[in-house]
Amino acid sequence: MKNFASLFLALVLGVASFGARAQGVMTFEKEAHDFGNVAEGTMATHEFKFKNTGNQPIIIANVQASCGCTTPDWTKTPVLPGKSGIIKAMYSSAGRPGIFNKTVTVTSNAATPSTVLSIKGNVLNKDQVKATLTPAQLAQSPRLVLDRAAHDFGKIEAGQQPVAKFTVKNTGKQDLQLGTLTSSCNCVGYKATPAPIKPGQSASVELIYAQRTVGSMSDVVTIGSNDLHGDTKLTLKANVVRDLNAASMVKESGVAVPFK
Structure with a gap:
């Protein structure tokens, strides 16, 4: 009986020990x-x-x-x-x-x-980066070229997040890496993180515009990148209204007139 108890205790301790070791590392x-x-x-x-x-x-x-x-x-x-x-x-x-x-x-x-x-x-x-490069090395660096410098969304409703699609070409000799977007409104972002663009190749980049201020907007956006030739800027424009439906018609004296 004593031997059986000892055997049972050893078995329990063995199972407990195995359970303690049963983990991912x-x-x-x-x-x-x-x-x-x-x-x-x-x-x-x-x-x-x-x-x-x-x-x-x-x-x-x-x-x-x-x-x-x-x-x-x-x-x-x-x-x-x-x-x-x-x-x-x-x-x-x-x-x-x-x-x-x-x-x-x-x-x-x-x-x-x-x-x-x-x-x-x-x-x-x-x-600082340019100062560390020779003219030959600078000539081998990536170069960002946009298909256009501006996009006009037309009339949009505050709270909407329309997307502007641009084509970016790398005319340099090394991979072009796009970085952070900066703007005074802090209302522009990438729809998806851009992948590096190979020399001589182009890629589509989609920008989300989340402007909530009502009125005629014109926001300058700076595209960060490893292009050493200077910052790349573009302009996003829109006429932002509170409600697209309410901006259509109102009634005055039984006559429909445009709402301004």
């Missing part, structure tokens, strides 16, 4: 990345790769950046044992010259539930 190739010098206006992007070296699937619950200037992305599906996933950190360098040091915190069901990854670098403005 997130093993990163590295947990810190140094971009070095980064040209202002570009989106400094790095993918932290990891492998599940445990014996249970890993599910990433959230990835939180230390500031709004860093945008994270990650593998959304369960990472099975022996398989790999990524944590992507994207730092927007537009308007942020100088040294940066940021973190992203990964929360998951892995054996270590919280992991902190770090990125750092030094953002150089375009004049």
Whole structure:
């Protein structure tokens, strides 16, 4: 009877021990990345790769950046044992010259539930970057050319978010990377993050216009990029009204007159 009790206890402890070890383990190739010098206006992007070296699937619950200037992305599906996933950190360098040091915190069901990854670098403005290049190197740099410099949405309703589609061509000799959009209204954004554009190729870029101020609007937008020849600007115009339906007709003395 005593032997049976000892055997039962050993079995229980063995199962408990196995359960404690039955977890995913997130093993990163590295947990810190140094971009070095980064040209202002570009989106400094790095993918932290990891492998599940445990014996249970890993599910990433959230990835939180230390500031709004860093945008994270990650593998959304369960990472099975022996398989790999990524944590992507994207730092927007537009308007942020100088040294940066940021973190992203990964929360998951892995054996270590919280992991902190770090990125750092030094953002150089375009004049500083140009000063480090020879004329031959500058000639090899990317070049951004827009198909037009303005877009007029016509009459739109406040709260609508129409999309303007532009064609961007890279007439330079290196990949063109589009960065952050800046405008005084803070009402313009990309519909989707643009991919790098190869030399001699063109790509369609869609801009979302979320202007809520009523009236005749004309907003100048600066497109950040790694084009060292200067900033690229475009203008978005619109006649913004409160209500498109109410702007049609009103009745006065039984006679319909245009509403102004």
